Amino acid sequence: MPTGTYALLIPKSLSSSTILLDGKTVETTQIGNKRLVEQPSLLLLDDEPKQFRLTIQHAGQAGDSTPIEESILIGPLHAIMTTQNAYADYEFFMLLISILIAMFYAIVYLFHRNERLYGFGTAFFLLTSFSIMSREGMWISGSDKITLSLALLSIIMLIDFSRCLEHVSFDRFLAISRYPLYGLTVLAILLPSSVYETFEYFVWMIVLFITFFWVGLNIGWLLEKYKSGNPLELLTFTLAQLVGYIGITTSTFIVSPDQQLYANTFTIIYLLLMFLLLPIHLSTDKNKKQQVESLASQHEMSFFNAQIKPHFLYNTFGNVIALCYTSPPDAARLLSHLSTYVRFIFENGRTENEISIRQEVDMIDSYLAIEQIRFRNSFEIEKEIDESLLDCSIPPLLIQPLVENAVRHGLYRHPGQKRLTLSIQERNGMIEIYVQDTGSGFDPDLSKETSGIGICNIKNRIEHLQGATFDLNSVLRKGTTIHLRLPKQERTKNINAYDFN
Numbered sequence: 001m002p003t004g005t006y007a008l009l010i011p012k013s014l015s016s017s018t019i020l021l022d023g024k025t026v027e028t029t030q031i032g033n034k035r036l037v038e039q040p041s042l043l044l045l046d047d048e049p050k051q052f053r054l055t056i057q058h059a060g061q062a063g064d065s066t067p068i069e070e071s072i073l074i075g076p077l078h079a080i081m082t083t084q085n086a087y088a089d090y091e092f093f094m095l096l097i098s099i100l101i102a103m104f105y106a107i108v109y110l111f112h113r114n115e116r117l118y119g120f121g122t123a124f125f126l127l128t129s130f131s132i133m134s135r136e137g138m139w140i141s142g143s144d145k146i147t148l149s150l151a152l153l154s155i156i157m158l159i160d161f162s163r164c165l166e167h168v169s170f171d172r173f174l175a176i177s178r179y180p181l182y183g184l185t186v187l188a189i190l191l192p193s194s195v196y197e198t199f200e201y202f203v204w205m206i207v208l209f210i211t212f213f214w215v216g217l218n219i220g221w222l223l224e225k226y227k228s229g230n231p232l233e234l235l236t237f238t239l240a241q242l243v244g245y246i247g248i249t250t251s252t253f254i255v256s257p258d259q260q261l262y263a264n265t266f267t268i269i270y271l272l273l274m275f276l277l278l279p280i281h282l283s284t285d286k287n288k289k290q291q292v293e294s295l296a297s298q299h300e301m302s303f304f305n306a307q308i309k310p311h312f313l314y315n316t317f318g319n320v321i322a323l324c325y326t327s328p329p330d331a332a333r334l335l336s337h338l339s340t341y342v343r344f345i346f347e348n349g350r351t352e353n354e355i356s357i358r359q360e361v362d363m364i365d366s367y368l369a370i371e372q373i374r375f376r377n378s379f380e381i382e383k384e385i386d387e388s389l390l391d392c393s394i395p396p397l398l399i400q401p402l403v404e405n406a407v408r409h410g411l412y413r414h415p416g417q418k419r420l421t422l423s424i425q426e427r428n429g430m431i432e433i434y435v436q437d438t439g440s441g442f443d444p445d446l447s448k449e450t451s452g453i454g455i456c457n458i459k460n461r462i463e464h465l466q467g468a469t470f471d472l473n474s475v476l477r478k479g480t481t482i483h484l485r486l487p488k489q490e491r492t493k494n495i496n497a498y499d500f501n
Helices: 077-111 116-136 144-163 171-190 193-225 232-253 259-298 300-307 310-326 328-348 357-374 400-411 453-461
Strands: 006-010 018-021 041-044 054-057 073-076 380-385 419-427 430-437 469-475 479-487
Touching (some): 077 259, 144 171, 310 328, 357 380, 357 419, 400 430, 400 479, 453 469
Antiparallel strands (some): 430 479, 469 479
């Protein structure tokens, strides 16, 4: 070698090994935080040029023939330090990006409290940041077990994050794939160190398999539905997954002097693509809301005509007039219910402002009281309502049209015993609403009642609600059941039930 100061850069995986030059034990100089045992270290060589024999004795059992998979760099001291600083710069830059993106997602989550995607994104990037810090050993005195556990938890958060992007057919696969990852996280903490290296390779093989299958499903969905939807979110996410897949493969299975540099580069690109998803999702969410508002405006007149039927008003006013002669107090109560019902329809139906379930239920009570008086208590009413949900927010006029359809199209056409059941309960963080009648029912395959203005309006208005579903089941001459599933949303401010400006 030419004259000069040379050095060997010993990777941190060999920091506890014994280093010998020409058969003599030599001491190395540790780089970084000296409180940690596993840190890269330097071995300074003599200035005089010479040939030498390097021997590394593992700290494990004698006769261990495990190959060395990390590179030992040799060169001028200034070049070695420059290489090490480049790695450190990449690692710090990667950590900084991850923390900044976590902060951005957290800030957006504070302003979109009902959007779970931003919450999962915040958790994912925070766990990724902790994983980077523990892996590099600069800020957290961690171990490989902690690093792997944090990485697995971040992947679980990433799966939940992706499930909020698009409602696609393989959502169930992603939901199920989380459970083995939880189990592997527990094993990563509990397993002894003697089998940990083999276990780590096994874990990353499973992660790579899930990712490979996952990316394939995403690509298949994009090729199938790119014309009928807005695939930009999933396309960006799929590109990020491909980059991440290559990065994991590089850092786990490919041995190269620049292995860590390549892995860090792919990780940085991956984090930037994930950050790009934030403005894309915000823009997509805004466009969806604008489409819903436009659709609501187009059907506004049809919607109101479907809510207040002329014959309903005529018959109610006729009952009021008749009760004025026979029972003035009953006439006053009936007129009060009619006033509440009509006022609610006109003042709440013209806005997309959310109302409480309590307000909707009060209006439904007024409507049912009118119908009971009109038809002389010809049907029974059962209500099963969780009172803790009454102050939760829902879009206006979602439940009342379902109750009205049950009364008008189900109960009045059916002879014998008639019962209307309204159930509002909470299950798995969602509001489950059932409107059931024991009326005449219909055949969903033959009847046009499932495509009426009221039903279509409700389906269109809940499309932008995360996780909302609408199911209708009817049996001829037995009755109809409608199941409405809505996300639970706590009210952020109190608005007068009849004062929507």
